[in-house]
Amino acid sequence: MSVTSHDVAQLAGVSQPTVSRALRDDPRVSKATRERVRKAADRLGYVPSDAGRALSSGRTRRIGLLLTDLENQFYPHIIAPAFHQLESHGYQLMLHTEVADNDVVAERLISNGLDGVLLATSTIDSVVPLRLRDRRLPFVYFNRTSDAVSADSAVVDPTQGMREAAEALSKHGHRRIAAILGPANTSTAVNREIALREALAQQGMSIPARYIHRGPFDTATGHAGTEHFLTMPQPPTAIVCGNDVVAFGALNAARSAGVGVPDDLSIIGFDDLPSASWPIIQLTTIAYDLDAMVRRAADLLIDRIQSPGRPLEESAFPSHLIERDTLGTVP
Amino acid sequence: MSVTSHDVAQLAGVSQPTVSRALRDDPRVSKATRERVRKAADRLGYVPSDAGRALSSGRTRRIGLLLTDLENQFYPHIIAPAFHQLESHGYQLMLHTEVADNDVVAERLISNGLDGVLLATSTIDSVVPLRLRDRRLPFVYFNRTSDAVSADSAVVDPTQGMREAAEALSKHGHRRIAAILGPANTSTAVNREIALREALAQQGMSIPARYIHRGPFDTATGHAGTEHFLTMPQPPTAIVCGNDVVAFGALNAARSAGVGVPDDLSIIGFDDLPSASWPIIQLTTIAYDLDAMVRRAADLLIDRIQSPGRPLEESAFPSHLIERDTLGTVP
Numbered sequence: 001m002s003v004t005s006h007d008v009a010q011l012a013g014v015s016q017p018t019v020s021r022a023l024r025d026d027p028r029v030s031k032a033t034r035e036r037v038r039k040a041a042d043r044l045g046y047v048p049s050d051a052g053r054a055l056s057s058g059r060t061r062r063i064g065l066l067l068t069d070l071e072n073q074f075y076p077h078i079i080a081p082a083f084h085q086l087e088s089h090g091y092q093l094m095l096h097t098e099v100a101d102n103d104v105v106a107e108r109l110i111s112n113g114l115d116g117v118l119l120a121t122s123t124i125d126s127v128v129p130l131r132l133r134d135r136r137l138p139f140v141y142f143n144r145t146s147d148a149v150s151a152d153s154a155v156v157d158p159t160q161g162m163r164e165a166a167e168a169l170s171k172h173g174h175r176r177i178a179a180i181l182g183p184a185n186t187s188t189a190v191n192r193e194i195a196l197r198e199a200l201a202q203q204g205m206s207i208p209a210r211y212i213h214r215g216p217f218d219t220a221t222g223h224a225g226t227e228h229f230l231t232m233p234q235p236p237t238a239i240v241c242g243n244d245v246v247a248f249g250a251l252n253a254a255r256s257a258g259v260g261v262p263d264d265l266s267i268i269g270f271d272d273l274p275s276a277s278w279p280i281i282q283l284t285t286i287a288y289d290l291d292a293m294v295r296r297a298a299d300l301l302i303d304r305i306q307s308p309g310r311p312l313e314e315s316a317f318p319s320h321l322i323e324r325d326t327l328g329t330v331p
Numbered sequence: 332m333s334v335t336s337h338d339v340a341q342l343a344g345v346s347q348p349t350v351s352r353a354l355r356d357d358p359r360v361s362k363a364t365r366e367r368v369r370k371a372a373d374r375l376g377y378v379p380s381d382a383g384r385a386l387s388s389g390r391t392r393r394i395g396l397l398l399t400d401l402e403n404q405f406y407p408h409i410i411a412p413a414f415h416q417l418e419s420h421g422y423q424l425m426l427h428t429e430v431a432d433n434d435v436v437a438e439r440l441i442s443n444g445l446d447g448v449l450l451a452t453s454t455i456d457s458v459v460p461l462r463l464r465d466r467r468l469p470f471v472y473f474n475r476t477s478d479a480v481s482a483d484s485a486v487v488d489p490t491q492g493m494r495e496a497a498e499a500l501s502k503h504g505h506r507r508i509a510a511i512l513g514p515a516n517t518s519t520a521v522n523r524e525i526a527l528r529e530a531l532a533q534q535g536m537s538i539p540a541r542y543i544h545r546g547p548f549d550t551a552t553g554h555a556g557t558e559h560f561l562t563m564p565q566p567p568t569a570i571v572c573g574n575d576v577v578a579f580g581a582l583n584a585a586r587s588a589g590v591g592v593p594d595d596l597s598i599i600g601f602d603d604l605p606s607a608s609w610p611i612i613q614l615t616t617i618a619y620d621l622d623a624m625v626r627r628a629a630d631l632l633i634d635r636i637q638s639p640g641r642p643l644e645e646s647a648f649p650s651h652l653i654e655r656d657t658l659g660t661v662p
Binding site: 093251 | 423425550579606
C-alpha cells in the first residue's frame, strides 16, 4: 500500500487539504505547520502525486518556453537561466518548439496544462499571442514583441550598442558597410535594423539594398550572406550581423574564402555569447545582460500569474559595443 | 461553462472513458471511433486536461532528461534530438539537472510523475539509478553507465576512434602525449582513458602521470589543463581531450599562450560537435553518430515503458577519427 496524504495528515495532526498546501509552500499555512507536515511526509516516505496536486490546486507549476528550434547555439543561454530562475520560484520549465502551423503551436501550449508561457520566439504576424490571450494563459515576450497583443516583455534596446558600433566603424574608416539581418517578420530583426540605420545616418552613412542579406538567426545565414557579399565586384569592408551566431557563420565564410578578419573584412556580432570572447574567436560584438534579461522575463511571468491585474511592464535592457579582434581599420 | 469529456462523449455517441482513450490514441479504440471523437472534441473546442488525463491513465507521457548542468555546449546536441524523438512517440521532455545531493535529484525525478528517465549524467557511485530501480521508474543510461544497477544503455565505443588517433599520433612522430580526461567517477572518462592507453600501448607508447589532467567535461578544464602542461620544462607535443568542449578550451589556452596549433602543439577532441568542423576551428576529433545515439536512447526508454519485461539492451556506437587541422607533425 502506498502512503497517501491522509496518512501524512494523521501523523502531522492536520487536515488533508493542509498537507497539500503545506507541501506546495502555500503561505496560508504557517511555517511551523509546513515544517511539521514536511517531517511527517519524510518519515512516511510520502511523495505527492504531481497529477493529483495539479487537479486540487488548478496549478501545475509548469512554464512553457517557446523556441524556434533547439539546435540554435543561442538557446542554451536562455534555457539555463530560465530553468534556474523558474526553479527558484518552484516552477518547472517545459520546452516547446515552433512548427509550421502556429495554430498547432498555440493548441499544444494551451492543452499542456501550463501556468504560463515565455515566448522566446514570435513573429510579428503570429497567432500564438492572440490564442494565449483568448484562453487567458499568461505569457511574457522574451527578446521579441508583437503589436497584435500587448503583454509584459523583456527585450534589448539596441540603440546605444548600434550607435557605438557605427562610431567605431566610422572611426576605422569604413564606408561600405553591409548587414546580415534576421527575419523581417521578427521585432528583433526590425528593431536592430532601425537602430543600425539611424546610428549610421548620424555618421553620414547608409546601407544600400545590395548590402542587405536576411535569413534565420543561424550560422548558415551568416555564411551564405558573407559568401554572397564576397563575390561582389566591390564587396563591403565591414558586416554588422543580426546576432553572434550569424557572425560565427560570417567568420567561417571569410576563413573559407581566405579573406582575413579584420585585415580584409571587419565583422560585428550582437549578444556577446560566452564563445564570442574565446581567444580563438575574439568577436567584436554588441553586449547586454542576457542572463539578467532571462531572469527578468521569468520574474515578470510569475508576477503576472500571481497578480493578473497589475499594469503591463516592458523591461528594456541597454546595450553597448565590446571591441575585440574582428573590427579593424578599413583595408 | 467549460466543455467536458462528457459533452464530447454525448456528441460522439460513445462512453466517457472511450473519449479519454480515443484522445490519447489508445489502440483499443477503433480508428474510425478515434476520428469521430476527435471531430466532436474539435467542434466543441474541448481540450483534455493534462492532469485529468494523467490521473485516469496513470501515465503522464513525460520523460525526464537528467543533465549535469545546462550551460555545457554538449547538451544542446542531446536535448534537440531527444526532444524530437520523444515527441514522435507522443512524449514530452522535462529537463532536470544535478544538484549536490543525489538523493534530492532522485526524489525530484520520482515525485515528478515522469513515465521514464534518460540519465545523460551519472557518476559511478550515484544513488540515482538505485532509487529509480527501487521505485520502478524506467530509465536508460545515455553516454554513461553504472555497474551498480543494470539498465538499457546507448553509449559510444571509443576503441576504434582511439586506435586511429594513436596511429595518427605515432605516424606524425608524437611521443610526448598528454590527456585531459573527464571526472574519474564517470564511466565515459574511464572508458575513454582505457581505450586511449590500450591504443597507445599498441604503438609502444604510454602517458606518464604528469601528462594527465582531470576535471569536468567543460572548456575551463581544457584551458586549465593545457595552461598547466605548457608551463612544464618539457611540455607534451599533443593533447588528447576527453571531449570537444574540453578541446575548445585547450585551443583557447594555446592561442592565449601564443602556442601554434598544430605547429607547436596538436590537439584531438571527441564527439565531433557541429562547431568542431567550422572553418575557424577545424578540430581533429573522434566522431560517432551522436544524433542516432540519442534517438536510440529515447527508443529504448519508450520500449522499456511499454514492455517492462523484455531483455536489457546495450547499444554501443562505433567511433572513428576525423583528421582536420589541429593534428600535425611533431615540432
